[in-house]
Amino acid sequence: MPVPENNFIASHYTASVENGIFEWSAPSNIALVKYWGKKDKQIPANPSISFTLNNCKTVTRLAFAKKANDGDFSFDLLFEGKPKEDFKPKIQKFLERIFDYCPYLKDFHFTIDTQNTFPHSSGIASSASGMAALAMNIMSLEKTLDPSISEEYFYRKASFLARLGSGSACRSVKGKVVVWGKHDEIERSSDLFGVEFPSVHAHFQNYQDTILLVDKGEKQVSSTVGHDLMFGHPFAEQRFLQAHDNLSAMKRILENGDIDGFVKITESEALTLHAMMMTSMPYFILMKPNTLEIINRIWKFRNQTQIPVCFTLDAGANVHVLYPENVKEKVLQFIQDELVGYCQNGQYICDVIGVGAQSI
Structure with missing residues (x-):
């Protein structure tokens, strides 16, 4: 109930x-x-x-x-x-x-x-x-x-x-x-x-999230306004159905440790979120040119190395780079070598899965 x-x-x-x-x-x-x-x-x-x-x-x-x-x-x-x-x-x-x-x-x-x-x-x-x-x-x-x-x-x-x-x-x-x-x-x-x-499968324990700070300015469209634009959106109902299906898929992925499946759903969801913004009325784009550069470099690096690194996005330009703990050194080196130049003032934050609120 x-x-x-x-x-x-x-x-x-x-x-x-x-x-x-x-x-x-x-x-x-x-x-x-x-x-x-x-x-x-x-x-x-x-x-x-x-x-x-x-x-x-x-x-x-x-x-x-x-x-x-x-x-x-x-x-x-x-x-x-x-x-x-x-x-x-x-x-x-x-x-x-x-x-x-x-x-x-x-x-x-x-x-x-x-x-x-x-x-x-x-x-x-x-x-x-x-x-x-x-x-x-x-x-x-x-x-x-x-x-x-x-x-x-x-x-x-x-x-x-x-x-x-x-x-x-x-x-x-x-x-x-x-x-x-x-x-x-x-x-x-x-x-x-x-x-x-x-x-949560052992593959996803201590999963890493390095946040690349592409643009630190205020968004030109707030999340509150963006949410409201889903009313009357031509693709809203299909999107809501897709989210249910993707959550079903993500449930299985997190339970059985399917990292390849995780990469596909996570990146698809990030791009779908921004597709909803680009197809609302009025339409808007929160990604920046450097957001796209980072995405393309992640794809190229993953194809060349078979290291399961992927990205996700919030309602903004910054890129969350997600990867298992056992490839941390290689991914951080890749970020240093190829991605830092696309961050505002070269800034990024290294984070990891946590446990929630804590009393101090």
Whole structure:
């Protein structure tokens, strides 16, 4: 049976607390089967599956103090220790979205201090890691107010809340590989939260992700606008069916260790995502000339060496280079020799599959 939304409404507290501090880190993630297009309340139009990263993460400290009156939401926001007023509307909107599920939020004044382990201007999406880290802190407060909640409920509701801040944030809470979106072949999968993929073959343990920073500027079309353009898209329904089929295929691939199959589905999904952008109305292109140069060089290198390195893309120009740990030295040498010149200021970040959010 699917879990209904009202399961996540906090209804009773058995403890009280005046003040305190929590701190969590939450990682970014990279989707292998992409979601593009969403319905009301951050519900995905199709399911997705992602690798959780390890090094690219947001660290958020939440200090809270009981207020004399509940009034409205009350919070200060710091980014890397300094006030960040332009982030506040997004946090305000997030708190408004989750208030029905967390009615204790107006009882406290919060000081949210957040920082990323990667440069904010790197072009790596920080909304997933940021909202996941904030959701973990809020659930730590809820656990203090109601110590009876189980660990499973704690993480599931954290993923549910994170989704309401940024859809893909629900995939940054728990697990090396996470599925978000209802899919008939994935047990307990849900549109409301991410679930940990249960059985990952040894071939995909410690899988590497080197992120090539092709363009660190702001995207000319935001992901939110891009998702909305799937309404009325001429190929939307076919794309949603394809995503279900590709997730079925990726399930088998991750279970049986089929790296060749992984390469095909992962690269096809990346290109399909950008094809949806190029065929929407209005149409747009987020790849840059250097993105295409890198892709072509990866293909050439793989054909010449038979080393199973592949790429995927987010909704941007940067390239995620994915490969097994046992070919790490050769791939990093290839990146140094042939790909660094296509990165802005020669910058790239080495990452690896991680395990999700962690309390600090």
